[in-house]
Amino acid sequence: MSVLSELSFDSSLVMLLGGVLAALVIGSLVGFILSLRVKGEAGRATVANLNARLRAWWVMVAVFGIAVATGGIGSLLLFGLISFLALREFVTLAPTRAADHQALFWSFFVLLPLQYYLIGLGWYGLFAILIPVYGFIFTAVRSVLAGDIDHFMARTSTVNWALMVCVYCVSHAPALLMLEIPGFQGQNANLLFFLVLVVQLSDVLQYVWGKLLGRHKVAPVVSPNKTWEGLIGGILSATAVGAAVWWATPFTPLQAAGMAFLICVMGFAGGLVMAAIKRDRGVKDFGTMIEGHGGILDRIDSLCFAAPIFFHVTRFFFDVSGQPIP
Amino acid sequence: MIAGALVRLAKVISGARAVFTRPIEGDAQRIFFANHTSHLDFIVVWSALPRNLRVKTRPVAGRDYWVKGLVRRYLSAKVFKGILIERTPHSASSEVKREAARGAIERMAEEMGTDSSIIVFPEGTRGSGDEISPFKSGLYHLCRLKPNVQLVPVYLDNMNRILPKGEALPVPMLSRVVFGEPMEMRRDEPKEVFLERTRSALEKLKENHG
Numbered sequence: 357m358s359v360l361s362e363l364s365f366d367s368s369l370v371m372l373l374g375g376v377l378a379a380l381v382i383g384s385l386v387g388f389i390l391s392l393r394v395k396g397e398a399g400r401a402t403v404a405n406l407n408a409r410l411r412a413w414w415v416m417v418a419v420f421g422i423a424v425a426t427g428g429i430g431s432l433l434l435f436g437l438i439s440f441l442a443l444r445e446f447v448t449l450a451p452t453r454a455a456d457h458q459a460l461f462w463s464f465f466v467l468l469p470l471q472y473y474l475i476g477l478g479w480y481g482l483f484a485i486l487i488p489v490y491g492f493i494f495t496a497v498r499s500v501l502a503g504d505i506d507h508f509m510a511r512t513s514t515v516n517w518a519l520m521v522c523v524y525c526v527s528h529a530p531a532l533l534m535l536e537i538p539g540f541q542g543q544n545a546n547l548l549f550f551l552v553l554v555v556q557l558s559d560v561l562q563y564v565w566g567k568l569l570g571r572h573k574v575a576p577v578v579s580p581n582k583t584w585e586g587l588i589g590g591i592l593s594a595t596a597v598g599a600a601v602w603w604a605t606p607f608t609p610l611q612a613a614g615m616a617f618l619i620c621v622m623g624f625a626g627g628l629v630m631a632a633i634k635r636d637r638g639v640k641d642f643g644t645m646i647e648g649h650g651g652i653l654d655r656i657d658s659l660c661f662a663a664p665i666f667f668h669v670t671r672f673f674f675d676v677s678g679q680p681i682p
Numbered sequence: 683m684i685a686g687a688l689v690r691l692a693k694v695i696s697g698a699r700a701v702f703t704r705p706i707e708g709d710a711q712r713i714f715f716a717n718h719t720s721h722l723d724f725i726v727v728w729s730a731l732p733r734n735l736r737v738k739t740r741p742v743a744g745r746d747y748w749v750k751g752l753v754r755r756y757l758s759a760k761v762f763k764g765i766l767i768e769r770t771p772h773s774a775s776s777e778v779k780r781e782a783a784r785g786a787i788e789r790m791a792e793e794m795g796t797d798s799s800i801i802v803f804p805e806g807t808r809g810s811g812d813e814i815s816p817f818k819s820g821l822y823h824l825c826r827l828k829p830n831v832q833l834v835p836v837y838l839d840n841m842n843r844i845l846p847k848g849e850a851l852p853v854p855m856l857s858r859v860v861f862g863e864p865m866e867m868r869r870d871e872p873k874e875v876f877l878e879r880t881r882s883a884l885e886k887l888k889e890n891h892g
Binding site: 440444445447448452454457458460461464643644 | 697699810840842843846847849851853854855856857
């Protein structure tokens with residue numbers, strides 16, 4: 357099914373967006389009140405960071421809202437751009453050499469646009485294998501033709517993993533628009549909204565619960581700020597919100613809770629893996645693009661793993677376009 | 683307007699972030715000297731400068747490249763106001779080369795006048811980005827002619843990966859332009875000492891911010 361034919365702006369999407377905006381208004385008010393009342397150096401720094409994050413959230417919600425409201429094309433362009441910026445941050449940190457230059461050029465300017473173009477065509481078969489089959493083989497061959505064998509295996513794996521995380525995984529978010537779910541035609545944008553809402557809310561709520569109650573570290577070596585209290589509180593509350601908006605999805609309340617829980621767990625896993633990559637490269641953030649958040653990859657690290665898993669679980673259980681399961 | 687558009691384009695392609703380890707203040711004439719790994723280096727340094735400094739800062743570039751075609755000629759004459767230097771062929775005798783180099787240095791000093799700053803790459807040629815090569819003596823001779831100018835070391839990080847030597851198409855990675863502490867030539871400073879001191883200023887920026 358082509359994702360470009362429909363303009364997906366129905367009442368449930370408006371209500372979801374309205375809910376997010378209401379939450380942002382409340383959050384910004386709280387941030388404003390805190391900025392007046394909190395004293396002390398550390399407290400002020402935390403509140404300043406909180407308010408910077410909130411300002412960035414306004415921008416991100418506005419951009420995402422516009423993208424989703426303009427139907428398939430807006431979402432494809434937005435996530436394509438996100439992939440591009442994420443890949444740029446990833447490759448900047450990755451130890452590639454001059455011999456990988458051409459492979460990287462193809463990754464940025466051919467494989468990435470092609471991956472999103474395939475979603476536009478609705479060509480699931482090629483979309484699902486473009487990067488892990490053709491992309492991986494092509495970039496390895498292109499690098500070997502450049503004739504530099506130093507750290508060849510590590511370099512090739514790095515380019516492949518960069519494509520996997522930043523392009524392949526992220527592209528599964530707008531790919532939700534390709535799904536054909538009976539009784540849910542023209543509303544697939546809600547699925548994309550559901551995914552992004554739950555995954556980002558889970559991040560925010562883990563941060564909030566962690567700040568309020570956090571005592572016991574989950575992964576002291578990889579990500580010292582993550583605590584069990586934050587993790588459990590964040591996942592449970594984001595799952596509850598996911599279940600509460602079941603009416604905007606093709607799921608029953610229980611299914612919506614299950615899906616939201618899955619998204620939260622995968623989001624946590626993604627954040628942890630990306631944190632390990634940052635530690636490995638000796639940096640705190642992937643970039644400086646979004647005030648208070650770091651780089652774009654710091655903002656979407658949890659989306660990277662949640663998007664493909666949510667896509668495939670939904671496709672497996674709810675989509676009718678595929679072959680019947682034997 | 684064209685200058686503004688070019689600045690933005692250069693910043694998008696190179697994802698360049700300017701880092702000022704010291705604020706660059708005052709009206710002094712300056713020589714910005716940077717490590718050289720890519721064709722984009724000059725435009726990236728130029729774009730990273732605050733506007734008030736940028737309008738007074740001119741690149742030093744090879745005439746053969748910048749007089750080819752209308753676009754290049756327009757850019758170098760009207761936008762960058764480049765100081766174009768005649769390049770001598772590799773086959774020329776060392777005598778001819780030395781004479782040409784002296785002429786070029788005198789031209790630079792003259793063109794700087796009392797007001798302009800310039801951007802130079804004292805390694806002379808683009809390197810691989812792994813190491814900063816020893817400086818050619820041009821920077822020294824130029825400073826002898828202009829003893830009162832400020833020397834500002836500029837370390838370009840990651841440019842060699844955006845557009846390595848021998849490649850025509852850039853890969854859009856992120857880079858940084860690190861401006862170091864301004865320095866000056868010392869009285870009666872021997873050539874070797876001066877060239878090593880300026881080079882190690884770049885090395886230090888690379889170590890601390892690379």
